[in-house]
Amino acid sequence: MRRSIATVCVSGTLDDKLTAAAAAGFDGIELFENDLVVSPWSPAEIRARCADLGLSIDLYQPFRDFEAVPPARLEANLRRAAHKFDVMAALGTDTMLVCSSVSPDARDDDGLAAEQLSRLADRAADRGIRIAYEALAWGRHVSTWDHAWRIVRAADHPALGLCLDSFHILSRDVSPDGIAAVTPGKIFFVQLADAPHLRMDVLQWSRHHRLFPGQGAFDLPGLITTIHAAGYDGPLSLEVFNDVFRQSDPARTAVDAMRSLIALEDRAGLRPLPPAPALRGHAFTEFAVDGGTGPQLREALRGLGFAHTGQHRTKPVELWEQSACRVVLNSAVTRPGAAISAIAVSTDDPAAALRRAEALRAPVHVSAHGPREVSLASITAPDGTDVFLTGPSPDWRADFLPTGEPAAGESAGGLIATDHIGLTQPFDHFDEAGLFYHSVLGLDRLATEEFAAPFGLMRSRALATAGREVRLALTVALLRRGEWAPGVPEPQHVAFSTPDILASAARVPRRLAIPDNYYADLAARFGLPGDVVEPLRRHGILYDRDAHGGELLHFYTPVHGGRVFFEIVERRGGYDACGEANAPVRMAAHRHLRLSGR
Ligand SMILES: O=C(O)c1ccc(O)c(O)c1
Numbered sequence: 001m002r003r004s005i006a007t008v009c010v011s012g013t014l015d016d017k018l019t020a021a022a023a024a025g026f027d028g029i030e031l032f033e034n035d036l037v038v039s040p041w042s043p044a045e046i047r048a049r050c051a052d053l054g055l056s057i058d059l060y061q062p063f064r065d066f067e068a069v070p071p072a073r074l075e076a077n078l079r080r081a082a083h084k085f086d087v088m089a090a091l092g093t094d095t096m097l098v099c100s101s102v103s104p105d106a107r108d109d110d111g112l113a114a115e116q117l118s119r120l121a122d123r124a125a126d127r128g129i130r131i132a133y134e135a136l137a138w139g140r141h142v143s144t145w146d147h148a149w150r151i152v153r154a155a156d157h158p159a160l161g162l163c164l165d166s167f168h169i170l171s172r173d174v175s176p177d178g179i180a181a182v183t184p185g186k187i188f189f190v191q192l193a194d195a196p197h198l199r200m201d202v203l204q205w206s207r208h209h210r211l212f213p214g215q216g217a218f219d220l221p222g223l224i225t226t227i228h229a230a231g232y233d234g235p236l237s238l239e240v241f242n243d244v245f246r247q248s249d250p251a252r253t254a255v256d257a258m259r260s261l262i263a264l265e266d267r268a269g270l271r272p273l274p275p276a277p278a279l280r281g282h283a284f285t286e287f288a289v290d291g292g293t294g295p296q297l298r299e300a301l302r303g304l305g306f307a308h309t310g311q312h313r314t315k316p317v318e319l320w321e322q323s324a325c326r327v328v329l330n331s332a333v334t335r336p337g338a339a340i341s342a343i344a345v346s347t348d349d350p351a352a353a354l355r356r357a358e359a360l361r362a363p364v365h366v367s368a369h370g371p372r373e374v375s376l377a378s379i380t381a382p383d384g385t386d387v388f389l390t391g392p393s394p395d396w397r398a399d400f401l402p403t404g405e406p407a408a409g410e411s412a413g414g415l416i417a418t419d420h421i422g423l424t425q426p427f428d429h430f431d432e433a434g435l436f437y438h439s440v441l442g443l444d445r446l447a448t449e450e451f452a453a454p455f456g457l458m459r460s461r462a463l464a465t466a467g468r469e470v471r472l473a474l475t476v477a478l479l480r481r482g483e484w485a486p487g488v489p490e491p492q493h494v495a496f497s498t499p500d501i502l503a504s505a506a507r508v509p510r511r512l513a514i515p516d517n518y519y520a521d522l523a524a525r526f527g528l529p530g531d532v533v534e535p536l537r538r539h540g541i542l543y544d545r546d547a548h549g550g551e552l553l554h555f556y557t558p559v560h561g562g563r564v565f566f567e568i569v570e571r572r573g574g575y576d577a578c579g580e581a582n583a584p585v586r587m588a589a590h591r592h593l594r595l596s597g598r
């Protein structure tokens with residue numbers, strides 16, 4: 001199936017949009033009238049530019065408020081359409097989208113709508129053009145796909161068919177199942193958009209909050225399968241109205257769009273990808289450090305019980321270990337302050353994982369390495385983090401010469417493994433990042449939480465493997481960061497697991513202090529007795545309990561090197577989240593610490 005994208009999906013002038021669509025590998029576009037109207041190019045020049053770029057113009061849209069008008073108005077509407085047919089002839093495109101009328105003049109009369117659309121289709125057919133009729137979810141009288149289909153079927157004109165738009169279909173309560181029974185050949189065009197579940201006016205929802213497939217909550221693979229069953233083999237075209245995408249780099253947005261479509265085709269069984277890698281666990285987390293932040297992180301790691309076990313053969317890179325917890329400090333990567341520069345996950349077949357990443361248009365790099373060194377490939381995530389894939393052999397640790405310092409073995413209060421990694425996301429790329437980790441690494445999306453933090457509302461989305469060997473927690477501000485917020489980025493973090501949080505807290509000297517108010521509230525909220533709360537308070541341990549009785553006990557370190565902190569967690573009884581409920585407490589405590597200059 002051909003892959004198309006509506007010009008409305010991306011930012012910029014028409015030239016920016018076409019260049020981005022072509023570079024991302026789309027076969028065609030839907031040309032929005034606005035983009036044509038503001039373009040200095042004539043329709044013939046647009047046609048030539050698209051041809052140069054290898055793009056077809058698959059649809060011209062939208063033509064509004066046509067059908068079911070009082071008969072006296074019909075001629076004017078047909079004249080209006082004739083102008084568009086001229087433009088379409090010059091563009092070399094043969095399908096025009098007519099969306100259901102929103103005009104107060106439209107009558108609630110299916111017979112009249114069918115008759116007038118049939119007249120329009122007559123005129124279109126004379127010019128070799130087809131009319132694709134789309135039910136807008138907020139259409140005045142026609143707002144569901146099945147209503148549009150009844151009208152198209154009644155009109156029974158070869159040049160009149162349906163445009164199915166997943167947003168208008170799945171935002172309504174009408175089942176899409178009947179689409180499978182639409183007469184073959186009568187679906188002229190298919191537009192795809194995802195969206196989060198929101199309870200709001202459907203027009204606002206559609207015009208501001210659409211997302212690329214896989215970024216929202218709609219069952220698009222199911223819908224595609226149904227549409228496929230009706231024999232549709234035309235383009236799958238993304239039509240996403242989104243406030244953020246409208247102002248982001250179009251080249252990047254177009255790649256995100258392409259990735260979403262490739263992942264959707266895979267999930268719908270149309271074009272299978274190499275399977276998602278089975279991830280075995282976190283192999284290591286790499287921090288970029290410099291002369292100022294390196295010593296701070298070393299001291300912090302020592303305080304947590306890590307040992308500096310290895311030194312890279314050729315690079316200024318240190319390996320720090322404790323049981324299966326591994327941290328790499330890299331002085332060769334330059335980033336402002338300390339920051340997580342890479343995460344590494346282990347898998348049995350890194351090469352297969354990279355093939356999937358490449359198929360999903362993810363940037364894959366094979367890092368420069370010395371003659372006796374292990375070649376590790378990485379994929380750059382939308383947030384700039386490099387994701388390394390390590391295999392069972394050769395072991396990447398062979399690149400490190402032992403320092404002679406023994407790795408701390410298991411002992412009371414010792415840390416066991418990496419539990420999760422918290423990656424703060426740039427505002428413009430949150431949904432892109434979610435889709436990236438979901439599709440490229442095959443992580444499942446867990447719950448999305450929102451919480452009120454000191455400097456604004458935050459959203460957090462956890463992703464994890466089915467067996468929870470790898471977990472990521474992505475967070476972002478709900479609105480672009482306010483001017484009043486501190487001029488430092490939200491810190492990122494690594495959480496390590498312990499089987500005994502009290503013993504771990506007793507061993508870790510620098511823990512984040514948590515206010516007494518928190519513990520008074522905790523006791524009340526969860527009905528915890530004093531002898532349970534008191535040790536938590538004494539050690540600065542936070543607590544959360546889920547609906548199934550699973551519990552999380554966790555504490556934090558201060559922020560180190562301006563940009564990172566650590567968290568120690570003990571999960572009990574199958575607690576599956578990442579303690580998001582306590583994030584505001586943590587953020588306020590970090591703020592107090594910063595203000596007090598410690
Ligand atoms: O928001 C709109 O008006 C609009 C226009 C054309 C479409 O195809 C659509 O889905 C929505």
Ligand SMILES: [Mg+2]
Pocket residue numbers: 134165191239
């Ligand atoms: Mg549409």
